[in-house]
Amino acid sequence: MTVKPQSKGRCQSCDALMVKGQMTRHLARCAYPEKGATVRVIQLRAANGPYWIDLDVKADAQLGELDEFLRAIWLECCGHLSAFTIGATEYSVMPEDDPWGPRNRQRSMEITAGKALPKEGATFVYEYDFGSTTELKLKVGAALQAPKRSDAVRLLARNEPPALECEACDAPAAFACGFCSHLEDTGLVCAAHVDDHHCGEEGMLPAVNSPRMGVCAYTGEVE
Ligand SMILES: [Zn+2]
Ligand SMILES: [Zn+2]
Numbered sequence: 001m002t003v004k005p006q007s008k009g010r011c012q013s014c015d016a017l018m019v020k021g022q023m024t025r026h027l028a029r030c031a032y033p034e035k036g037a038t039v040r041v042i043q044l045r046a047a048n049g050p051y052w053i054d055l056d057v058k059a060d061a062q063l064g065e066l067d068e069f070l071r072a073i074w075l076e077c078c079g080h081l082s083a084f085t086i087g088a089t090e091y092s093v094m095p096e097d098d099p100w101g102p103r104n105r106q107r108s109m110e111i112t113a114g115k116a117l118p119k120e121g122a123t124f125v126y127e128y129d130f131g132s133t134t135e136l137k138l139k140v141g142a143a144l145q146a147p148k149r150s151d152a153v154r155l156l157a158r159n160e161p162p163a164l165e166c167e168a169c170d171a172p173a174a175f176a177c178g179f180c181s182h183l184e185d186t187g188l189v190c191a192a193h194v195d196d197h198h199c200g201e202e203g204m205l206p207a208v209n210s211p212r213m214g215v216c217a218y219t220g221e222v223e
């Protein structure tokens, strides 16, 4: 068995680069100075494969604001539905009666993070788009006092873009084919090999630092 090297990420406060396993301890020192006015936040790590971000959300912010943040940085392509599943409760954009009978208890995202999120160390799931679903695993970190701010969510750290190679040469991939699955690193091509890919040029999407790369019409982060 080969041990995969831990993926590295960058602290958004000081730009330091380190492996994922060291980031939480670093952030405790770097992103939470003990001076000035503060606001109560909850730390979260969201992850999918090699993609991960550390963030903190204000305890009194709504789940809907966390949803907006995740969409903007990683997911939004055509305004699909999304939901958080926390314990037995599903918080969705549009709660509705489930035609398949009682499953999860459904609620709206109009609830504060402080109320809805489980305790430190617990995990929960977020799904974007119930057709070509992108699923994120979220882990709850510490509840802390962060410097006061207006934004509901603050990005603390983010993975460095994974090195993706073209399937036909050693060059970095510039495009991901939307018809191929990227689980086996197929359908990744450099600009010179777009024409050679077996699905054709039609489904090509930009290779971006997101777990939704190459899915549906995803083209990258919302500015
Ligand atoms: Zn830092
Ligand atoms: Zn879409």
Ligand SMILES: [Zn+2]
Pocket (backbone or CB within 6 Å): 166, 167, 168, 169, 170, 171, 189, 190, 191, 192, 193
């Ligand atoms: Zn190539």
Ligand SMILES: [Zn+2]
Pocket (backbone or CB within 6 Å): 177, 178, 179, 180, 187, 197, 198, 199, 200
């Ligand atoms: Zn393809």
